[in-house]
Amino acid sequence: xxxxxxxxxxxxxxxxxxxxxxxxxxxxxxxxxxxxxxxxxxxxxxxxxxxxxxxxxxxxxxxxxxxxxxxxxxxxxxxxxxxxxxxxxxxxxxxxxxxxxxxxxxxxxxxxxxxxxxxxxxxxxxxxxxxxxxxxxxxxxxxxxxxxxxxxxxxxxxxxxxxxxxxxxxxxxxxxxxxxxxxxxxxxxxxxxxxxxxxxxxxxxxxxxxxxxxxxxxxxxxxxxxxxxxxxxxxxxxxxxxxxxxxxxxxxxxxxxxxxxxxxxxxxxxxxxxxxxxxxxxxxxxxxxxxxxxxxxxxxxxxxxxxxxxxxxxxxxxxxxxxxxxxxxxxxxxxxxxxxxxxxxxxxxxxxxxxxxxxxxxxxxxxxxxxxxxxxxxxxxxxxxxxxxxxxxxxxxxxxxxxxxxxxxxxxxxxxxxxxxxx
Ligand code: ATP
Ligand code: MG
Numbered sequence: 001x002x003x004x005x006x007x008x009x010x011x012x013x014x015x016x017x018x019x020x021x022x023x024x025x026x027x028x029x030x031x032x033x034x035x036x037x038x039x040x041x042x043x044x045x046x047x048x049x050x051x052x053x054x055x056x057x058x059x060x061x062x063x064x065x066x067x068x069x070x071x072x073x074x075x076x077x078x079x080x081x082x083x084x085x086x087x088x089x090x091x092x093x094x095x096x097x098x099x100x101x102x103x104x105x106x107x108x109x110x111x112x113x114x115x116x117x118x119x120x121x122x123x124x125x126x127x128x129x130x131x132x133x134x135x136x137x138x139x140x141x142x143x144x145x146x147x148x149x150x151x152x153x154x155x156x157x158x159x160x161x162x163x164x165x166x167x168x169x170x171x172x173x174x175x176x177x178x179x180x181x182x183x184x185x186x187x188x189x190x191x192x193x194x195x196x197x198x199x200x201x202x203x204x205x206x207x208x209x210x211x212x213x214x215x216x217x218x219x220x221x222x223x224x225x226x227x228x229x230x231x232x233x234x235x236x237x238x239x240x241x242x243x244x245x246x247x248x249x250x251x252x253x254x255x256x257x258x259x260x261x262x263x264x265x266x267x268x269x270x271x272x273x274x275x276x277x278x279x280x281x282x283x284x285x286x287x288x289x290x291x292x293x294x295x296x297x298x299x300x301x302x303x304x305x306x307x308x309x310x311x312x313x314x315x316x317x318x319x320x321x322x323x324x325x326x327x328x329x330x331x332x333x334x335x336x337x338x339x340x341x342x343x344x345x346x347x348x349x350x351x352x353x354x355x356x357x358x359x360x361x362x363x364x365x366x367x368x369x370x371x372x373x374x375x376x377x378x379x380x381x382x383x384x385x386x387x388x389x390x391x392x393x394x395x396x397x398x399x400x401x402x403x404x405x406x407x408x409x410x411x412x413x414x415x416x417x418x419x420x421x422x423x
Contacts, residue, residue, distance in 0.1 A: 010124025055086025
């Protein structure tokens with residue numbers, strides 16, 4: 001037997017019946033981006049492997065375990081993008097966007113690739129709405145980014161939104177905290193998992209978001225970074241919290257929220273929604289003032305967020321949010337007999353040329369079967385051509401909802417339909 005193909009593990013087809021959800025989410029993303037003054041950028045789906053190694057960072061799960069990397073036929077090392085930010089920053093530098101008014105505000109929508117263990121809400125190909133604001137240190141920009149993520153999710157119908165927020169300091173103050181954290185962890189070395197022991201070497205802050213149950217009591221009593229911030233980072237965090245308070249946004253300072261790499265600075269946040277816990281955040285973001293330098297550009301601050309669209313679509317479905325239906329065609333063209341068919345084929349084409357959404361009957365079927373098909377398509381009118389109609393230079397038009405039928409002259413049909421459909 002021939003091989004039966006399936007979509008590769010961790011990937012899925014977005015079928016026609018799913019598109020009303022996806023279109024709703026994508027058009028909401030574009031709408032929100034416009035309201036906040038963000039413009040679209042599309043970067044390649046693959047980039048130099050080293051861009052991600054530097055831009056995402058060695059010691060992260062993404063770089064260590066999850067990248068789809070390959071050598072192409074020209075022996076160039078490439079990687080399917082596992083996230084947007086590195087590519088967008090590469091484009092910012094490559095196109096000299098620092099000469100534009102700052103901050104430069106950009107968004108992208110598209111697929112990403114991570115070799116993860118597939119499970120609910122976790123795939124190997126997934127999609128994000130990703131937003132970056134580049135070139136300003138102002139905490140008002142962190143607030144803008146967070147508000148944008150919130151408004152996007154709120155307008156999609158998510159309930160019980162709240163922020164988790166933290167500051168991860170900067171290369172000036174973070175080392176003091178990392179030292180204290182390591183000392184604390186060394187005192188509890190027997191109580192932590194093997195992964196954490198490795199993290200302590202490579203990326204110590206990451207011990208704080210370890211999901212292993214065994215490590216939870218250790219995490220709960222760990223020193224907190226907010227007690228170690230330098231003046232600049234503390235003031236930045238205070239300003240952000242002032243804005244959040246003034247806007248009446250619910251937030252929790254979550255000491256476990258970290259990024260763990262030197263170019264992630266100051267703000268980190270997640271948006272949580274009712275029914276979605278820490279394991280399943282829909283949106284994550286933060287500031288990365290050292291990232292552009294890390295990938296070879298001039299020192300440039302930046303802040304952004306990414307929302308996982310699969311998780312958004314899952315939530316919309318599970319909360320029963322109504323999304324606009326895919327539009328149905330307006331007209332179904334039916335025929336009886338060979339001569340009528342020839343004319344029907346041309347008539348459907350003429351209606352489409354005039355932008356009347358039209359579907360045509362195919363094959364040889366009785367009128368009943370064809371009308372049943374018209375019903376399934378959800379059209380407003382069925383136009384029926386039979387031998388008799390053709391002789392008289394007419395067509396029968398059936399209004400599907402009432403079943404009422406009228407005779408319309410062949411020459412008048414286009415105007416007749418346009419009047420009723422566009423009127
Ligand atoms: P998680 O903790 O769930 O692994 P993350 O920290 O890896 O998330 P980010 O890299 O910050 O996530 O990406 C932002 C968002 O992208 C996440 O909040 C989530 O909605 C989505 N996302 C991340 N990885 C996947 C995946 N493998 N499949 C589907 N969505 C994903
Ligand atoms: Mg992850």
